[in-house]
Amino acid sequence: MAKTAARAEPRKRPSQARSAATVAAMVEAAARIIEVRGWAALTTNHVAELSGVSIGSLYQYFPSKEALLAELVRRERAMLLHDVGLAMALEGELPLAIEQGVMAGLAHQFRRPALALALESAPSSPSLQHEDDALRHALAGQLAGLLARHGVADPDMAAADVIALCRGIIDAAALRGETDMASLARRLGRAVHGYLDTAGPASEAAASA
């Protein structure tokens, strides 16, 4: 009858090799369930079964279903951030850097399209919300830095918009089942450059520089 507040952090960091494998297996099982059978099928018992672990073990590593989900989101976010960060860090012209970043994002989405798509509409919850915000901020931060260095006006908002419009286009394409990454990349480039170049009077000079 005693209820402790549900934490979203893992209960214990897997210290042994075996544990790490167990945790990874559970997170991956969750991912597979979500992408194959949807949110409704994501039950802790199902995750335990699919990962070949007992339900008790699941709860030894995650204090709640929510925490497991948060870990999955964290994992995907880390991958995306890493790839995009790397891509944009390559020195070069602004358009090139952006293109690299967009391509990295696209690649991420196309690696596991169903999963990426599903994670966009996770059941809202404080911890998930937090993970999502963190992703958005980190990504926006990276891009904003790049834009600022190239003299784009209001780089924070511009970064947020660029990311948002990319997400919009990519998600819609994924939902339609598009698989032509090249076409998508081209259109994304158009959208991003169009947005950045079609600037108000104040930033015209900077953008054309």
Added chain:
Amino acid sequence: MAKTAARAEPRKRPSQARSAATVAAMVEAAARIIEVRGWAALTTNHVAELSGVSIGSLYQYFPSKEALLAELVRRERAMLLHDVGLAMALEGELPLAIEQGVMAGLAHQFRRPALALALESAPSSPSLQHEDDALRHALAGQLAGLLARHGVADPDMAAADVIALCRGIIDAAALRGETDMASLARRLGRAVHGYLDTAGPASEAAASA
């Protein structure tokens, strides 16, 4: 949880005024619950209570919770389509027509922001999926027609992308709690025109006009 093959269509077309009012009350109750307390709070019993109808009656009008939800989505979709269609139908230049359409979409989102936002991440289900696809198609069709009439290349894809990027930007803004419709409208204009103008070689002439 006895599940019979769940139909998503209302069980009966409201033929009497009273029925129509009842159905409307239930759909509106669902909308209010979703926007005020989130998806998790959307239970059929709750909907029945809030709409002043018994749970038994609810199931006389809707064969399942899913059908109720589909009806809500249908209702919102109809409103959006109507507004956007009207806005874009106003004769005028391309940029103006588009701006009208974008403004209509924005207005829709700002009428009930929480609801609009929540409906973007409805629990996926065949019928909901279908409703959503229908919306997308209808909207894209309207816009594609407009673009085609103005000689834009590949109008279907362009329409889809324009709608998608607008959704992306608007949703992200809503999520951040932005309330400045004017700023949003300006940025959306930038994004849309940027996308349409920054064209490949084939449409360069149009873009430079």
Added chain:
Amino acid sequence: MAKTAARAEPRKRPSQARSAATVAAMVEAAARIIEVRGWAALTTNHVAELSGVSIGSLYQYFPSKEALLAELVRRERAMLLHDVGLAMALEGELPLAIEQGVMAGLAHQFRRPALALALESAPSSPSLQHEDDALRHALAGQLAGLLARHGVADPDMAAADVIALCRGIIDAAALRGETDMASLARRLGRAVHGYLDTAGPASEAAASA
């Protein structure tokens, strides 16, 4: 994933005859399980099964297991209070009134000895605690009033002690399996009168009056 705070009050007052019967059946089932198989066997599923009701129904009337338990305690308390109150209300000499009260308490304990005994050590919880305190207070209040009217010194504490020592003796006797109510009544009388008569100097006059 949404947890509301567990109330101890019944969820809805049974308004129809059928409901009232259902509620009574559940409370009685709980009583029987506790007295026959002990606290460990008191599970909501078990209660539902024994009362011939579905688990869903149980939770329609009680928001939690705790609330069901509280209702049982409340029921027993009401009976005890009613009997003891009636017994002590009979006009007469102090010793006689007390004897009546003690006999009423004894009778209560002997009606369902195992239940009465078990309820003494209910798993502590806020609501149960509250019910128990209420019983103690009500009983002590009744007795304190009686004692005060007969000039006993410090009637509140005396009442509390008298009740406590009676409970102690009765419980121990019940635990040993004593069944001779007459003997028990005699000893209780001795204990109570002994306590009240063997007073400190201050109240000697009053007690002997």
Added chain:
Amino acid sequence: MAKTAARAEPRKRPSQARSAATVAAMVEAAARIIEVRGWAALTTNHVAELSGVSIGSLYQYFPSKEALLAELVRRERAMLLHDVGLAMALEGELPLAIEQGVMAGLAHQFRRPALALALESAPSSPSLQHEDDALRHALAGQLAGLLARHGVADPDMAAADVIALCRGIIDAAALRGETDMASLARRLGRAVHGYLDTAGPASEAAASA
């Protein structure tokens, strides 16, 4: 929950100093958990953690949770018996000896009030029941001997009643949070002497002897 026939005896008598310390640590940890956080928090894993021992080790010394609990009760009982026995063994008048005993009991209760109180309502189980009976018998035996030597009629029953009424008063006082040991001692004395002196005709002579 694989349940083998649970023994209540410790699995092995601690033959080495280290083992004894380990066992003591676990028992004390259990005591602390019970008094600080209540019965609901008493889990074997929690006990192991608090006592700095692995759960595996705990089960090497105790075959079950119940056995651990029994050992705790045994420990407390031994202390109480030792103190009360010593106190009553002091030669002297009957009233004095009894007063000593009562004081010893009170002192025990006040040493760790929360623990003493909690142990009164331990989850019933065969082995716990047995420990409790043993305590009662031993205590009653000691007191009965004393009473018999002083010619009190029906000393066994009198002893049982005296102990029971003391427990009743003490527990109720503890539950109310009383801390005035002196007042409590005075009232206990009244109750005990009252009970012993207010005898039926048959034992009046004996009591006054």
Added chain:
DNA sequence: TATGAATGAGACTTCATTCAT
């Protein structure tokens, strides 16, 4: 037709206990 009591599958989570290392 409307009502709302009743249903019950199944979700999440805990915790006593085992056993490979």
Added chain:
DNA sequence: AATGAATGAAGTCTCATTCAT
């Protein structure tokens, strides 16, 4: 002997749906 990861039965509670009145 000690460790602690793993187990899984079982408990509490929810909610979509049915059906007697």
